[in-house]
Amino acid sequence: MLNMKQKAIVVSLLFLTLVLGFWEAYSQPPKAQEALSEYELLMGGADQEARIPPPSAIVVKAFEELSDPFYDKGPNDKGIGIQLAYSISRVLSGYFLAALIAIPVGFVIGMSPLMYRALNPYIQLLRPISPLAWMPLALFVIKDSETSAIFVIFICSIWPMLINTAFGVAGVRRDWINVARTHELSPLRTAFTVILPAAAPTILTGMRISIGIAWLVIVAAEMLVGGTGIGYYVWNEWNNLDLTSVIFSILMIGLVGMLLDLVLNAAARLVQYQE
Amino acid sequence: MSAHFLQVQNLSKRFVNKNQPPLTVFENVSFNIAKGEFVCIIGHSGCGKSTIMNTLSGLDIPTEGTVIMDGKEVKGPSLDRGIVFQNYSLLPWLSALDNVRFGVKARWPEWSKQKVLQHSLEYLELVGLKGAENRKPSQLSGGMRQRVSIARAFATQPKLLLLDEPFGALDALTRGVIQDELVKICSKTNQTVFMITHDVDEAILLADRILLMSNGPNAVIAESVVVDIPKPRQRGDIIKHPGYYELRNHLVDFLVNRSSMEHYRGQKGIVSSNPIKSIPNPLKAQAIPA
Numbered sequence: 398m399l400n401m402k403q404k405a406i407v408v409s410l411l412f413l414t415l416v417l418g419f420w421e422a423y424s425q426p427p428k429a430q431e432a433l434s435e436y437e438l439l440m441g442g443a444d445q446e447a448r449i450p451p452p453s454a455i456v457v458k459a460f461e462e463l464s465d466p467f468y469d470k471g472p473n474d475k476g477i478g479i480q481l482a483y484s485i486s487r488v489l490s491g492y493f494l495a496a497l498i499a500i501p502v503g504f505v506i507g508m509s510p511l512m513y514r515a516l517n518p519y520i521q522l523l524r525p526i527s528p529l530a531w532m533p534l535a536l537f538v539i540k541d542s543e544t545s546a547i548f549v550i551f552i553c554s555i556w557p558m559l560i561n562t563a564f565g566v567a568g569v570r571r572d573w574i575n576v577a578r579t580h581e582l583s584p585l586r587t588a589f590t591v592i593l594p595a596a597a598p599t600i601l602t603g604m605r606i607s608i609g610i611a612w613l614v615i616v617a618a619e620m621l622v623g624g625t626g627i628g629y630y631v632w633n634e635w636n637n638l639d640l641t642s643v644i645f646s647i648l649m650i651g652l653v654g655m656l657l658d659l660v661l662n663a664a665a666r667l668v669q670y671q672e
Numbered sequence: 673m674s675a676h677f678l679q680v681q682n683l684s685k686r687f688v689n690k691n692q693p694p695l696t697v698f699e700n701v702s703f704n705i706a707k708g709e710f711v712c713i714i715g716h717s718g719c720g721k722s723t724i725m726n727t728l729s730g731l732d733i734p735t736e737g738t739v740i741m742d743g744k745e746v747k748g749p750s751l752d753r754g755i756v757f758q759n760y761s762l763l764p765w766l767s768a769l770d771n772v773r774f775g776v777k778a779r780w781p782e783w784s785k786q787k788v789l790q791h792s793l794e795y796l797e798l799v800g801l802k803g804a805e806n807r808k809p810s811q812l813s814g815g816m817r818q819r820v821s822i823a824r825a826f827a828t829q830p831k832l833l834l835l836d837e838p839f840g841a842l843d844a845l846t847r848g849v850i851q852d853e854l855v856k857i858c859s860k861t862n863q864t865v866f867m868i869t870h871d872v873d874e875a876i877l878l879a880d881r882i883l884l885m886s887n888g889p890n891a892v893i894a895e896s897v898v899v900d901i902p903k904p905r906q907r908g909d910i911i912k913h914p915g916y917y918e919l920r921n922h923l924v925d926f927l928v929n930r931s932s933m934e935h936y937r938g939q940k941g942i943v944s945s946n947p948i949k950s951i952p953n954p955l956k957a958q959a960i961p962a
Contacts, residue, residue, distance in 0.1 A: 572757060572759060572761040573761065573763060575731055575749075575755075575757075575761065576761050576763065576774075578731060578748075578749040579729060579730075579731065579749040579750075579751070579753070579754075579755050580751060580774070580775060580778035580779075580828075581749065581750060581751050581778060582778060590774070591763065594763070594765045595763075595765070597765075668765075670764045670765035670808070670810075671764060671808065671810035672764050672810065
């Protein structure tokens with residue numbers, strides 16, 4: 398008998414085959430009744446209707462792109478690896494910049510009820526703003542599209558980290574603080590040896606939410622600022638009417654997002670503890 | 673010096689609420705503890721035992737009164753006073769060894785890594801946890817966790833050890849074993865101990881002196897009973913001691929009948945102490961329901 402895990406894999410593959418099978422079957426162009434005219438050949442077949450490319454075409458495209466992911470043939474034709482690398486580097490710089498500010502500020506808000514009350518209204522006001530709404534202002538102030546994209550990532554990933562850090566720090570058990578106090582630890586050592594490890598799982602949860610949001614936002618941001626990156630790539634291929642590349646890059650966006658989440662999940666597991 | 677190692681003078685704790693008369697948890701609490709003495713405090717829930725302990729540790733501030741240890745006023749928590757909490761208060765992300773090491777490092781920051789490790793291992797071994805050093809608290813039984821907590825407190829070699837119902841959450845068998853270990857360690861190190869307990873037999877086994885608290889609010893220390901059964905004591909032997917049952921009956925009678933008596937209210941100082949025979953005839957008729 399198969400165990401649960403193996404059964405899940407079988408069912409999973411079954412779904413995949415079904416979906417891809419139907420997709421493949423229904424996206425074939427109709428057979429031409431007579432020989433194609435020169436014009437029809439030039440337009441890519443007798444079909445008057447544009448169709449979503451079949452999975453087989455995407456697999457071919459993926460193989461083609463992934464066999465040489467880092468080629469660079471000028472501004473309009475770069476390998477998928479290069480585009481993803483641009484996007485990831487923007488996400489990571491904005492993200493770590495946000496962490497650098499969110500975690501210490503979250504600490505202060507979590508430790509001090511006064512600071513919590515003083516800053517909470519601003520957080521509540523700024524948090525629901527769509528990160529892209531900042532873009533025009535960022536472009537005007539920063540005057541550089543690259544940095545503006547990083548700023549947008551920064552502003553969207555700061556909130557979950559800030560709120561979770563504050564929440565985690567405020568929720569550290571009184572007993573553990575008392576352990577620090579009875580051992581005469583300085584405030585700084587208390588913060589690093591007791592509060593930080595105690596709040597780390599909550600902080601990491603915030604960081605995981607943030608990286609997810611950052612990856613969602615970078616695609617839209619790059620569609621706006623253009624030039625490089627996976628978001629630009631998707632939009633550029635749409636302008637080229639190359640739907641195969643669009644679908645391929647959508648899948649790559651999903652894949653990279655999943656990998657980022659896996660990394661943060663692994664980090665979260667490192668700091669997890671059981672009470 | 674040895675007579676008044678710890679002086680507790682006129683301690684009281686009141687909570688003031690708007691539109692309500694202030695609630696006095698306890699008042700006029702004064703007692704001394706000599707160096708090397710083991711003192712237990714017994715009383716019903718709500719009489720403020722834990723608050724007294726927290727005041728001794730420096731974690732809590734009394735409304736009135738002072739605590740003087742070793743000639744110095746207690747103004748905040750200090751490594752000179754080690755605490756074993758009822759819920760162990762181990763840091764769950766640290767292994768048993770690291771929890772002890774946490775205390776040792778805080779006590780002697782100048783020590784080398786090797787020395788800290790050696791010292792910590794020594795105390796873990798003392799409480800019988802050799803072989804479990806690398807386990808996290810969640811992987812230890814309740815009794816083992818409390819042992820780690822005791823090891824952490826003893827390893828810092830505090831001048832005063834405060835135990836807040838340390839065995840309250842343990843089953844009777846485990847409790848017995850760890851009590852025996854505590855007896856052994858304390859007699860070896862001549863540790864001064866102040867301990868909260870609900871368990872009369874535990875108090876008789878461990879204490880040189882037992883403080884009895886009347887019920888709150890307005891709780892006071894009603895009596896101080898000296899346990900004159902010679903040390904070291906064995907669990908099996910003390911029940912054969914001629915004074916054991918008289919002592920035990922006296923304590924139980926206090927908890928059941930006398931602790932709620934009105935006449936303790938507002939009392940200054942400790943009403944009565946040993947010899948037991950000299951305790952005024954308990955006026956049961958005056959007992960008011962708790």
